[in-house]
Amino acid sequence: GNSVTQMEGPVTLSEEAFLTINCTYTATGYPSLFWYVQYPGEGLQLLLKATKADDKGSNKGFEATYRKETTSFHLEKGSVQVSDSAVYFCALSDHSNDYKLSFGAGTTVTVRA
Amino acid sequence: DGGITQSPKYLFRKEGQNVTLSCEQNLNHDAMYWYRQDPGQGLRLIYYSQIVNDFQKGDIAEGYSVSREKKESFPLTVTSAQKNPTAFYLCASRPQTGGAYEQYFGPGTRLTVT
Numbered sequence: 001g002n003s004v005t006q007m008e009g010p011v012t013l014s015e016e017a018f019l020t021i022n023c024t025y026t027a028t029g030y031p032s033l034f035w036y037v038q039y040p041g042e043g044l045q046l047l048l049k050a051t052k053a054d055d056k057g058s059n060k061g062f063e064a065t066y067r068k069e070t071t072s073f074h075l076e077k078g079s080v081q082v083s084d085s086a087v088y089f090c091a092l093s094d095h096s097n098d099y100k101l102s103f104g105a106g107t108t109v110t111v112r113a
Numbered sequence: 114d115g116g117i118t119q120s121p122k123y124l125f126r127k128e129g130q131n132v133t134l135s136c137e138q139n140l141n142h143d144a145m146y147w148y149r150q151d152p153g154q155g156l157r158l159i160y161y162s163q164i165v166n167d168f169q170k171g172d173i174a175e176g177y178s179v180s181r182e183k184k185e186s187f188p189l190t191v192t193s194a195q196k197n198p199t200a201f202y203l204c205a206s207r208p209q210t211g212g213a214y215e216q217y218f219g220p221g222t223r224l225t226v227t
Binding site for chain 2: 032036041043044046089093098099101104106
């Protein structure tokens with residue numbers, strides 16, 4: 001079956017630091033990969049996505065590259081801000097599973113001023 | 114403005130009562146989903162529906178029921194049989210075509226049962 005493993009948190013950084021959150025996956029088909037972000041008390045927002053190998057998703061300074069050879073989709077941002085403090089979820093979806101999302105456990109990121 | 118609405122944002126109930134959470138979308142999406150999130154944890158799928166008048170159980174369907182009479186609406190009932198109903202409930206929808214098949218989420222309803 002499908003599964004997603006992401007780096008455990010919490011992660012605490014200073015403003016302008018580099019952020020990496022590791023995500024690896026197991027899938028039976030050819031999944032699409034996603035990063036979602038959840039701010040306190042809110043729903044999930046789609047941050048970025050990639051649909052095939054070597055695709056790079058990017059949004060708001062965040063990037064992730066779909067690496068089929070290492071089954072990974074690591075999230076990176078070069079210079080974080082206090083407003084990036086949130087919980088980040090890696091997820092995958094493919095047709096073999098009715099396009100249901102399989103989520104990682106989430107990584108809590110706190111950025112200090 | 115297209116999106117998913119969930120109401121109310123906060124809901125309080127006494128133990129033993131059924132409660133229905135609302136989810137409405139105007140995105141013209143065919144598929145809709147209900148998830149449960151507990152503090153510090155990821156999301157678990159309760160029920161999903163890919164078409165009107167049809168739905169399937171997710172990973173934790175026991176103690177919950179749903180209906181899908183209209184494309185726009187997918188209400189979730191938390192019954193008295195659900196042993197630990199206090200949680201944050203998230204509704205999502207997904208287009209059936211268009212490539213990545215990502216899901217779009219509503220703002221959530223926080224249910225507290227005492």
